[in-house]
Amino acid sequence: MVNTKYEGFETPGVTVDLVLFTVNESRLKVMLVKRVEEPFRSDWSLPGGFIELGESLDAAAQRVLVEKVGVSDVYMEQLYTFGKPKRDPRSRVITVAYIALIPWQSLPQPASEKIIDLTWSPVDHLPKLAFDHKEIVNYAVKRLRAKVSYSNIVYGLMPKQFRLSELQSMYECIIDDKLDKRNFRKRMLATGLLKETGKKDTAGAHRPAMLYQFKSKEIVFL
Amino acid sequence: MVNTKYEGFETPGVTVDLVLFTVNESRLKVMLVKRVEEPFRSDWSLPGGFIELGESLDAAAQRVLVEKVGVSDVYMEQLYTFGKPKRDPRSRVITVAYIALIPWQSLPQPASEKIIDLTWSPVDHLPKLAFDHKEIVNYAVKRLRAKVSYSNIVYGLMPKQFRLSELQSMYECIIDDKLDKRNFRKRMLATGLLKETGKKDTAGAHRPAMLYQFKSKEIVFL
């Protein structure tokens, strides 16, 4: 904090931007929206919005999530604050970036007229992005990949019940590497964070798999 | 980013606040400055300041460091952004908090007339702090303690050359726990980040110790 009063200073704008992750078709993807205004008109960008005065940063991120994606109650955490002076060519804008995770199954089907200005892009084949959004996405991917290895953060991408093989391929999509099945199962069950549901998944022409779920929604560091 | 223009919105103030760590008298300490104005007049607070329009967040943090502490070229990283609506009772202020590390030996001696409004407080015996600064400090301590265990971030607190026993007690002060001498030395030397200087520290009535230094100033994750 500082002793100086703020009146008389020209003040920067403050936004939140969301890096919303999902996994679909075995790819880690982020949500992008098409800009309809200059600058960067018709480029892709992260969903975001200016914070409102009575609203905390977390609340602003939640609001943007509801407004732009139509979901709530997903895992979200603050990522980093980006504030280079020229990141928005119009005026000084500082953005507090958030990561959010959403299971593909939980996504609402977008209305058909809106689908054109919303896309899910694989993180390793991003299109040109507006502002410094590519930098933000890359930073977010780095954080997510790191966090996957020392926490159970993937729960945020899983449906309520799932096969262990689905959990494994979720890990594999995120870290972009293969894992050993037996070791993976041992490690996961050893955490004590999973419980059998008793139900079996009988889909597919093969032996049915036990369905599991997380005991708790809390994120835990291993 | 968002499509809406920002003109016409009442905008929040944006500051940077510094959690500046050092270790002295075997205690992990943070720098605090006494407030001279309302609100929280004569309470302790973190050094900070409003960002200027042409200035990046990192640059603002550097500037505050130079202005308030009189040092530069120290390890610094962005910590987190705090933005609860009522954290400043006067008006909406969002603060981007930074961590900085400085070896005690590198601190300039404060001019005697200023010393009264600057103090170094052990992190586990903080006085009452202005705004939400206690929350910020606690978050910073958590981050520092975690990071110490998986990186060589302590280099930021060490003088150029040091005995391994000094390095060990630096770790011990930060994590507030004792370490085994032989295991510590093995682990540190195994990182390959240290090199012998060839010099010995002959101070003290005992066997002289080899002086070491870090090969590089880069922070490395182990």
Next chain:
DNA sequence: TATACTAAGTGTATGGTGAACACTAAGTAT
């Protein structure tokens, strides 16, 4: 209804890493 197909599910051996643990070495002070 037998056979092919697919994914589920399971155990062991090995190498590496972290933790516990105590004595000798090399100086200074008295």
Next chain:
DNA sequence: ATACTTAGTGTTCACCATACACTTAGTATA
């Protein structure tokens, strides 16, 4: 010369991560 202080050094053991291949239980189809 003796006491004192910190520097410096190796080994054992328990645990964990890794590598690795076959049997099981269903469905599909010939």
